[in-house]
Amino acid sequence: MTTLLSQLADIEPLPPVADSTQLVDLLSRVAAESLVDLPEVVLIHEAIAPVPALELIREIALRFPAVGAVLVTADTSPGLYAQAMDSGARGLITFPLNYEELSARVQAAAQWASGVRRHLGSGEEYAGVAGTVVTVAGAKGGVGATVTAVQLALAAQASGRATALVDMDFQTGDIASYLDVQFRRSIADLAGVKGDISPRILQDATFSHPTGLALLLAPVEGERGEAVTDRATRQIVSALRSRYEVVVVDVGSQLNAANAAAVEMAGIAVLVTTPDVVSVRGAKRMVRMWGRLRVRKAEEVLTVVNRHNRATEIQPPLIQRAVGTHMARTTVPAAFKELQGVLDAGRMYELEAKSTIKQALWALAGELGLAGPAKPASGGGKRAKR
Structure with missing residues (x-):
């Protein structure tokens, strides 16, 4: 050809x-x-x-x-x-x-x-936002993937980027609880849309949070998540990244066809683990499963260590050797007491700026290119190729 x-x-x-x-x-x-x-x-x-x-x-x-x-x-x-x-x-x-x-x-x-x-004309209207999709997965339940996803989204939004936060942890998703949201529509409502998902349909399904985030939440009835197929996920994620500069997707710690499609489509795939044997083994299993199913190669995954403590025996270099992925330069400290109040109140967005956890996760957002100065659009160039 x-x-x-x-x-x-x-x-x-x-x-x-x-x-x-x-x-x-x-x-x-x-x-x-x-x-x-x-x-x-x-x-x-x-x-x-x-x-x-x-x-x-x-x-x-x-x-x-x-x-x-x-x-x-x-x-x-x-x-x-x-x-x-x-x-x-x-x-x-x-x-x-x-x-x-x-x-x-x-x-x-x-x-x-x-x-x-x-x-x-110039073509500026047809390109769409072509936003960055970031998936956040947990090596197992309870390692802090949702806190990571929420703070990454908040950091991106605070830096002036239009940001959507999506909960694809259908059975145990907690984003609505973390952000004190009462909602009726969910991602399951988009799964039944035939044809293209228009901006109006997308807007009707999302919740506009006071922080500026657009939230697309997991259904209250967890079993409704089964309606979100891999094909529906591709349509939903494509619609989101054509409208938002950053799309952060919490895919939980269980693999299914829907969240596998999200990980496959992501520009950045983050895997969160804690520095203990059970979590590291879970991270290794997840990465190997993604590889076997051709969802994502190990070298295309970034592992983040949460609850890091310099005194523990398991440190990031050891985790990298075990899991086989790239490691984030940023580690998140073990400082759960800083989170206790905002978690109990369901107001994660009120985490204090002096919190070491918030500082670390917002630094991670900068490392991923989600926060900080936006890159200016370049103009001009050669004639379009066919």
């Missing part, structure tokens, strides 16, 4: 990418640096993974509406054609590859993309 593309007039083929995650990351990076350099056309093989081809096309259509996605497939049935068009594809290319067909489909998608960009 690359050889054929290189023979087409006025086409500058980019190097192929190996999977759906790399493709979305590439488009996000290019959009953040210079919108005019976004590819006009992307060709998506029917066997791409881990996100299925049609779901990937839908995500590209939502986040990058002026990029034409074309499906490459051996299936010529009318049913697939209809599904591809419903997902937002600008055409299909069938196997075996044919120069004339490839040229016609790519040129048609490129002309469509160019027309959309002319209509939108």
Whole structure:
């Protein structure tokens, strides 16, 4: 295909990418640096993974509406054609590859993309926020993953970034309790949405907290969380990161299809452990399970040590050797008494600035790039490649 593309007039083929995650990351990076350099056309093989081809096309259509996605497939049935068009594809290319067909489909998608960009002017309107998604998982229950997620979100919001905090710990989620929230709508209400999740639907399902955070909470009836499938998760997370600069997702300590999809989509995956044998073993199990299921590689995970004490035998270097991930430079001290009052009151956002736990978690937010000065958007650049 690359050889054929290189023979087409006025086409500058980019190097192929190996999977759906790399493709979305590439488009996000290019959009953040210079919108005019976004590819006009992307060709998506029917066997791409881990996100299925049609779901990937839908995500590209939502986040990058002026990029034409074309499906490459051996299936010529009318049913697939209809599904591809419903997902937002600008055409299909069938196997075996044919120069004339490839040229016609790519040129048609490129002309469509160019027309959309002319209509939108500079293109600033179509890029979306392309926010950073951060998942926070616990090595086991009770290691402090929810406190970490809440404080990371508060730090991001305080630094001027529009931030959403999502509770995907369906059975034991405590974000609503930590932030003193009474709510009716939950993430389960979005799971039943057919088609795209519009900004209005998303706004109706989220709770606007006095801190400025947008909260998407776990359902009160934990069993309703079963309605949130991996496909629904991808739609929900895609809708959130197109609207918010930072999306922090508490995925708990149990693996299911929904939170696995969130971890897979995340730009940053944080794993929280405490410096004890049981928690470290739990962290090791979690990382290995993510790897076996192709959710996330160990080198793409950042482990954070909570309740750190220099006097304990298990220190971060030992944890790193055991778990096999990168380790955060920031450790969170063992100072539970600082949390007791705000936890009992359900007002985690009132944790004092002098708290060593808050200082550490906000420093972690800075380490992750969620807090501190926002990067200025760059302008200009080369002509968009197809």
